[in-house]
Amino acid sequence: MREEQSTNGAGTAIDAALDRTLGGERLDRDAALDLAPTAPLRELLAAATAVRAQGKGTTITFSKKVFIPLTTLCRDYCGYCTFRKDPGQPGAHFMTPDEVLALAEQGQRAGCKEALFSLGDQPERIFPEARDFLRKQGFTRTLDYLAAMCELVLDRTGLVPHANPGVMDRPVLERLKNSNASVGLMLETVSTRLMRGDLPHAKAPDKVPALRLRTIEEAGKLSIAFTTGLLIGIGETLEERIDSLFAIRALHEKYGHIQEVIVQNFRAKTEIPMANHPEPSLDEMLRTIAVARLVLGPHMNIQAPPNLSYDNFPRLLEAGINDWGGISPVTKDFINPEAAWPQISRLEAETNARGFTLRERLALYPEFIRSDDFASPAIRKRLDVLADAEGLAV
Numbered sequence: 068m069r070e071e072q073s074t075n076g077a078g079t080a081i082d083a084a085l086d087r088t089l090g091g092e093r094l095d096r097d098a099a100l101d102l103a104p105t106a107p108l109r110e111l112l113a114a115a116t117a118v119r120a121q122g123k124g125t126t127i128t129f130s131k132k133v134f135i136p137l138t139t140l141c142r143d144y145c146g147y148c149t150f151r152k153d154p155g156q157p158g159a160h161f162m163t164p165d166e167v168l169a170l171a172e173q174g175q176r177a178g179c180k181e182a183l184f185s186l187g188d189q190p191e192r193i194f195p196e197a198r199d200f201l202r203k204q205g206f207t208r209t210l211d212y213l214a215a216m217c218e219l220v221l222d223r224t225g226l227v228p229h230a231n232p233g234v235m236d237r238p239v240l241e242r243l244k245n246s247n248a249s250v251g252l253m254l255e256t257v258s259t260r261l262m263r264g265d266l267p268h269a270k271a272p273d274k275v276p277a278l279r280l281r282t283i284e285e286a287g288k289l290s291i292a293f294t295t296g297l298l299i300g301i302g303e304t305l306e307e308r309i310d311s312l313f314a315i316r317a318l319h320e321k322y323g324h325i326q327e328v329i330v331q332n333f334r335a336k337t338e339i340p341m342a343n344h345p346e347p348s349l350d351e352m353l354r355t356i357a358v359a360r361l362v363l364g365p366h367m368n369i370q371a372p373p374n375l376s377y378d379n380f381p382r383l384l385e386a387g388i389n390d391w392g393g394i395s396p397v398t399k400d401f402i403n404p405e406a407a408w409p410q411i412s413r414l415e416a417e418t419n420a421r422g423f424t425l426r427e428r429l430a431l432y433p434e435f436i437r438s439d440d441f442a443s444p445a446i447r448k449r450l451d452v453l454a455d456a457e458g459l460a461v
Contacts, residue, residue, distance in 0.1 A: 188273040
């Protein structure tokens, strides 16, 4: 296939771009736009796996977590979401401190080391029920309640929190750093076009790309290890997808704080407005991950959720990922409840069968654990107990 492609100028340019990445160069935007749709998939994947090997060797990681859905109330109405609920709908809930602690303790007993907090974005802005709940707990903002619950879990269970609450301001990021090993916010896309008409983000004020990029930048200024990523297949163009990767790369080059980039694929569900929207194919997922690896380089941690690719999930390794993300032995994926996590034993067997070694990591990646900048004293104290000499889970 490489010889066939190389008989014309376009093929030669593709070959040259792939060769440059193998020589240590990351793709520029024009090369990424050329490679993403036209490079032979086999060669694109081979380049991505070779680049991964330069920075990550043959180690593939995952985090054993308990998933704490602090509240399903949310002021955003994204066209693909089943997690968010309005008050009165089945599943609408705000977890009490006792409920949070009980679930965290269940995770602790199951050997989890990470407490992943997920929640709707600023529900108190539109729902009096959310304001009433928060007032009874002594808070006015969901973000402040989240920070208190992270502190509770860290103090009472020793689980290390990772909060993923949506758009955040500097004061709450400062507080979250004290009790979180890392914080997350999916960029999803830099496309403002998707906020128009009946497109997926039209009724989601917290999906304004500039707001999300500002949150990621504020975290960088505060040296908070950060998780972000793309949601592909929601109507974005290829160019918008590439631009999202370069926006992430630019922030990481400036602050050095992005510890992982997730490439997540849209999955259709019967109860969402996008129920009939086509899902991205596995080849499209592989191609996007591979381009992400070439854009972001050998040292970035790149993750793709195994439960969203079902029985085909081992193929994601071909595209250059080095992390499977959080896998829970206790809780389901509340964002994608129809998609069960693979058993850790199967994850290990499939990973090892392809020549890799599966290792458990913590909510903070090893290279960030080794730095003095990213962990607060409370988190550092806990990591000293949980991490081995390589910065992975003991």
